[in-house]
Amino acid sequence: MSQPTVIIVGGGFGGLAAAKALKKTPAEVVLIDRTNHHLFQPLLYQVATAVLTPAQIATPIRGILRHQKNVTVIMGEVTGVNKDQKSVTVTDADRENVPIAYDYLILATGATHSYFGHNEFEEFAPGLKSLADAVSSRNKILQAFEIAEAEEDTSRHRDLLTFVLIGAGPTGVEMAGALAIFIRSTLKSEFRRINPASARIVLVDMGARVLASFSQDLSEAAKRRLERLGVEVRLGDRVDRIDADGIVVAGERIKSKTVIWTAGVAPSPAGKWLKVETDRAGRVRIQQDLTVPGHPEIFVVGDTAAFEQDGKPLPGVAQVAMQQGRYAAKLIHSRITNGKQPAPFRYFDKGNMAVVGKGFAVLQSHKVRVSGLGAWLTWAVVHLQFLATSSLRLAVFLQWVWTYFTGARGSRLIVNHHGSPPAMGVQDIPNKSAVA
Amino acid sequence: MSQPTVIIVGGGFGGLAAAKALKKTPAEVVLIDRTNHHLFQPLLYQVATAVLTPAQIATPIRGILRHQKNVTVIMGEVTGVNKDQKSVTVTDADRENVPIAYDYLILATGATHSYFGHNEFEEFAPGLKSLADAVSSRNKILQAFEIAEAEEDTSRHRDLLTFVLIGAGPTGVEMAGALAIFIRSTLKSEFRRINPASARIVLVDMGARVLASFSQDLSEAAKRRLERLGVEVRLGDRVDRIDADGIVVAGERIKSKTVIWTAGVAPSPAGKWLKVETDRAGRVRIQQDLTVPGHPEIFVVGDTAAFEQDGKPLPGVAQVAMQQGRYAAKLIHSRITNGKQPAPFRYFDKGNMAVVGKGFAVLQSHKVRVSGLGAWLTWAVVHLQFLATSSLRLAVFLQWVWTYFTGARGSRLIVNHHGSPPAMGVQDIPNKSAVA
Numbered sequence: 001m002s003q004p005t006v007i008i009v010g011g012g013f014g015g016l017a018a019a020k021a022l023k024k025t026p027a028e029v030v031l032i033d034r035t036n037h038h039l040f041q042p043l044l045y046q047v048a049t050a051v052l053t054p055a056q057i058a059t060p061i062r063g064i065l066r067h068q069k070n071v072t073v074i075m076g077e078v079t080g081v082n083k084d085q086k087s088v089t090v091t092d093a094d095r096e097n098v099p100i101a102y103d104y105l106i107l108a109t110g111a112t113h114s115y116f117g118h119n120e121f122e123e124f125a126p127g128l129k130s131l132a133d134a135v136s137s138r139n140k141i142l143q144a145f146e147i148a149e150a151e152e153d154t155s156r157h158r159d160l161l162t163f164v165l166i167g168a169g170p171t172g173v174e175m176a177g178a179l180a181i182f183i184r185s186t187l188k189s190e191f192r193r194i195n196p197a198s199a200r201i202v203l204v205d206m207g208a209r210v211l212a213s214f215s216q217d218l219s220e221a222a223k224r225r226l227e228r229l230g231v232e233v234r235l236g237d238r239v240d241r242i243d244a245d246g247i248v249v250a251g252e253r254i255k256s257k258t259v260i261w262t263a264g265v266a267p268s269p270a271g272k273w274l275k276v277e278t279d280r281a282g283r284v285r286i287q288q289d290l291t292v293p294g295h296p297e298i299f300v301v302g303d304t305a306a307f308e309q310d311g312k313p314l315p316g317v318a319q320v321a322m323q324q325g326r327y328a329a330k331l332i333h334s335r336i337t338n339g340k341q342p343a344p345f346r347y348f349d350k351g352n353m354a355v356v357g358k359g360f361a362v363l364q365s366h367k368v369r370v371s372g373l374g375a376w377l378t379w380a381v382v383h384l385q386f387l388a389t390s391s392l393r394l395a396v397f398l399q400w401v402w403t404y405f406t407g408a409r410g411s412r413l414i415v416n417h418h419g420s421p422p423a424m425g426v427q428d429i430p431n432k433s434a435v436a
Numbered sequence: 437m438s439q440p441t442v443i444i445v446g447g448g449f450g451g452l453a454a455a456k457a458l459k460k461t462p463a464e465v466v467l468i469d470r471t472n473h474h475l476f477q478p479l480l481y482q483v484a485t486a487v488l489t490p491a492q493i494a495t496p497i498r499g500i501l502r503h504q505k506n507v508t509v510i511m512g513e514v515t516g517v518n519k520d521q522k523s524v525t526v527t528d529a530d531r532e533n534v535p536i537a538y539d540y541l542i543l544a545t546g547a548t549h550s551y552f553g554h555n556e557f558e559e560f561a562p563g564l565k566s567l568a569d570a571v572s573s574r575n576k577i578l579q580a581f582e583i584a585e586a587e588e589d590t591s592r593h594r595d596l597l598t599f600v601l602i603g604a605g606p607t608g609v610e611m612a613g614a615l616a617i618f619i620r621s622t623l624k625s626e627f628r629r630i631n632p633a634s635a636r637i638v639l640v641d642m643g644a645r646v647l648a649s650f651s652q653d654l655s656e657a658a659k660r661r662l663e664r665l666g667v668e669v670r671l672g673d674r675v676d677r678i679d680a681d682g683i684v685v686a687g688e689r690i691k692s693k694t695v696i697w698t699a700g701v702a703p704s705p706a707g708k709w710l711k712v713e714t715d716r717a718g719r720v721r722i723q724q725d726l727t728v729p730g731h732p733e734i735f736v737v738g739d740t741a742a743f744e745q746d747g748k749p750l751p752g753v754a755q756v757a758m759q760q761g762r763y764a765a766k767l768i769h770s771r772i773t774n775g776k777q778p779a780p781f782r783y784f785d786k787g788n789m790a791v792v793g794k795g796f797a798v799l800q801s802h803k804v805r806v807s808g809l810g811a812w813l814t815w816a817v818v819h820l821q822f823l824a825t826s827s828l829r830l831a832v833f834l835q836w837v838w839t840y841f842t843g844a845r846g847s848r849l850i851v852n853h854h855g856s857p858p859a860m861g862v863q864d865i866p867n868k869s870a871v872a
Contacts (some may be wrong), residue, residue: 033714036582036850053491055847062626063848072628075582075850094583094596126854136854146472146511147530160530190498192508389845411491412499414472414511417853418562418572 002071003028004103004117004336009078009270011038011061013318014108014302016388017325019071025333029070030100032090034077036060038388039131042318043396045171046410047134049178049262050142051403053411054131056395057387064388081105081273083295091292104297104332107270107284111303111316114266121242125164125261128171135417140258141179142414148194161199162256164247166239167263169212170207170354173222175262176203180229185407201231202256204249205263206238211354211362213315218362221371225356252254265306265316274298279306279313288344290328298330307345314347318386323347353379358404439464439506440539440772443524445514445706447497449473449754450544450738452824453761455507461769465506466536468526468832470513472496474824478754479832481607482846483570484696485614486578487839489847492831493823500824509568517541517709519731540733540768543706543720544761546738547752550702557678561600561697564607571851576694577615578850584630597635598692600683602675603699604641605648607791609658611698612639613793616665621843637667638692640685641699642674647790647798649751654798657807663794701752703740708732715742715749724780726764735764742779750783754822759783789815794840 004027008015011033019031031404037058046052048326060071076092082404085098113127127133141163148160165172175236183199203210209219210226210233225234237250247258271278277285283306284292290305292298302321307314314320327345334341351365355376372376380400387393399410439462447469455467473494482488500792512528523535547763549563563569564763577599584596599615601608616815639646639662645655646662646669673686682692707714712728713721719742720728726741728734738757743750750756763781770777787801791812799811806814816836823829835846 035852036578036848053489053847054849054851055489058849060626060848066626072585073626074586075579076586090586092583092586093579094587098586131849131851132853135851142472142509143529150507150510150512150526150528150534151530189501190496190509206583369872391838402827408499411489412472412496413490413494413567415490415567415571416471419567 003102004331005030006104006106007032007100007102008106008108009033009088010108010110010268010302011035011073011265012041012108012110012302012321014110014321014325015106016061016064017322018106018108018301018329019065019068021326021329022070022333023068024068025329025336027070027104027332027336028072028228029068030072030074030102031061031065032074032076032078032088032100033061034075035130036062036075037131039065040387040392041129042383042386044131044134045175045178047131048137048141049182050138050409050412051178051182052396052399054135055401056392056410058131058394059389068328077103078109078273081107081270081298081413083298084276086297098369102297104299104335106299106301106325106328106332107268107274107304108302108321109268109270109304110321111265111267113261114264115261117266118242120175121261124242124244125166125247128175129265129396135415137258137260137390137414138411141182142412144258145191145194145196146414148379149191152193154193157194157198158200159255160203161194161196162246162254162258163199164202164204164254164256165240166204166247166258166259166261168203168210168233168235169262170352171262172203172205173210173226174355176201176226176231177229177355178233178361180226181358182263182409184230192276200232202254203231204234204237204239204247210235214352214354214362214364218364218369218371222354222356224363225360225371229357229367265303270300270304274300281306289331290324290345299332301325301328305381307347309347317352319350320347353382355379441466441537442540442542442768443468443536443538444542444544445469445524446544446546446704447471447509448477448544448546448738448757450546450757451542451595452497452500452783453758454542454544454737454765455501455504455572455767457762458506458769459504461506461765461772463506463768463772464508465504465541466508466538467497467501467512468510468512468514468524468536469497470511471566472498473567474500474513476819476823476828477565478819478822480564480570480669481611481614482569483567484564484573484577484611485618486574486845486848487614487618488832488835490571492846493833494567494823494826495828504654514709517543517706519710519734522733536639538733540735540771541737542761542764542768543704543710543739543740544736544738544757545704545706545740546757547701547703549697550700551697552700554678557675557697560678560680561683561695561770563697564611565701571853573694573696574847575850575852577618578848580694581627581632582631582850585627588629590629593630593634594636595691596693597632598638598690598694599635600638600690600692600695601641602640602641602678602683602695602697602793604643604669604671605644605698606697606788608639608641609646609662610791611660611696612637612667613665613791613796616662616667617794620666638670639649639667640670640673640675640683642672644672646671650788650790650798650800654800654805654807658790658792658798660795661807665793681713701739706736706740710736717742725767726760726781735767737761737764743783745783753788755786756783789818791815 040057076090241248284300301324303316355361361376361379512526525533527601677684720736737760739752791797797812797815
């Protein structure tokens, strides 16, 4: 009698945590991801601002799991789930819709960015959820400076050097701070015609606060810090329009060629595949043991799941995905080995952090609220710790030390990449969304 | 009276050497490159085989030249030269065909790959002249393994894992050797279904020897080494056809999804811009002082120039471009300062090297012919020395040491990049050719 098969869809925080926790389980584990790498999304904004290179925040999944002999890693895109037959259908660059059978299924497919119904915004305001996004944004930012340097009419410089970030959650705030540092420090000595100080960074959010998920006082500390860095913070106004010339917010036109969207996320299509109940955003409603009602063999974890705790939905952060992934694996292990089942899932909130430029962060954990240099050092240590491999930790640590002292960046290359070719005979694997 | 303007077109080896040599010249120097970075092309094959990351072999030109206050770096594509008006026309992402006047002009625009009239090959056999090429090749190579791993029918593995390199000059040989090492070492432990040993590398050349520019005995030593690494070397046969299924060489079909072209180069269009005499390949015939006949203010250096010494044309290698770039700058300096003019240009050949896999290289310098480990260490030291900045030297050195001992690669990411968008209102800057 062969071992049961556990399929994990997604090699992000949730999927990877689940795979690792199945290390001693007598099962065949198949992890499917549409990319070949595990991406440390919290540091994507550092690729977009040229501090880190893609290889410093992403590493091949099969590399991370190479010592787990019960795990096979497949690069492909899951296109559907057949709950009755207990199989997923997978499409890769070579074949379409191949069914793979499972005994247990963990969907950890994450989220992509959402334009709240305004999909026409996407063409002018790309998101920041994948390496391709980050490199593309980096290209646009660097290119804006190159174009301005070539433009002898200095009155045009301000428009060319206006950067707009939409969404003042952690990603937008961190991006805005990093961009301000980038412009002030690295670029100052290298341009002859432009004054990098004439660059303008605008952070827009329709809510009343930056970092709305943090406490009021930390929100205000972060906002003050951003303003000291020269960032214009526009709160409480909705963006009406985004086009080739920039944005219109509360009736006012802000000209910009570089608009980046960090305002909303939408879950993966897991809910559609399963044809089960979802919340309003499309996330799959799961039970206290993270399974789908009526299907105890199907687990959904991370950004694509909706789990309520103490009357509130859990946020779409890495820690939730990791704890849920581990839990799902433990429950599967106990079922396969007929061991003791764990208690219902409960998320342990270790806290929230966000960095604002250099040497300043805000940190909130239960009753602790800290801002400043100490929070920043803590932020650095925690992020280093959670990078997936020791070689990444070393690489990022060295890069940060080097950049901190010299201002030199990890990668300031503008590379006009060949767009990914259509897969052979198969419709394109969409390249903008990352599987969580 | 304002200073004279020297325009340098191209930020590769020739252009950069010229710019640096103009450091003390009382002139305004404008360096124009279609990318923002200086690329160390000799190590491109290491990006394609995932040893190094793009940022380890390329660095922003304006970063390298930031301390030279008389140099302005512009990112744009030169579209033509007006010899009578003494101006070049430049197109960038923002504007088309803007004229920029010069008093002296140095064209260092390099070469791109040539398909000897068979441009239809390009779609299936990309070249290796730019970072975009290298990342694209790396993606294809890694993806071939991913597809094979997902393919349960193992009889299909060999076709999926056949890699064909066309052209057995230094680039092809180095690529073949590196690919063999990559497959044998790194991939062995990470795949469950495929046996990396079933991969096949075929190196094809219509000439009779690999490394034809080296001596006979070194050619043979390199060929033997390649064969020991498991590379099939096919010499003396022309490639008749390249298509989606692979190649046909001397009537025999070799199935492959991953064909890379390193067989021919063609110079940049400098000759067409200048409307002057070129050699059969299209390179500009220059005089003993590197100027264009009848135009002592126009210099052409590097791969795009044809210079005969002792009855033979100089090869298209980095050393030639660097020495010529420096010479052109010295001559311009002497004219501007009314100083002593240098003697006619003479290339000093320091020798040739090529590495074949790990721990083996061939080295030829005047009467010295060496192969093996010593040559390999020399190769490493020399390449490190010539990287453009000390931070790159350190980064590459550390990466090589790490990879040598652990087999871990610099970057094994498959990133499906967004293709570069069309420049605003301007026809695409072609992204496959590198300016030398």
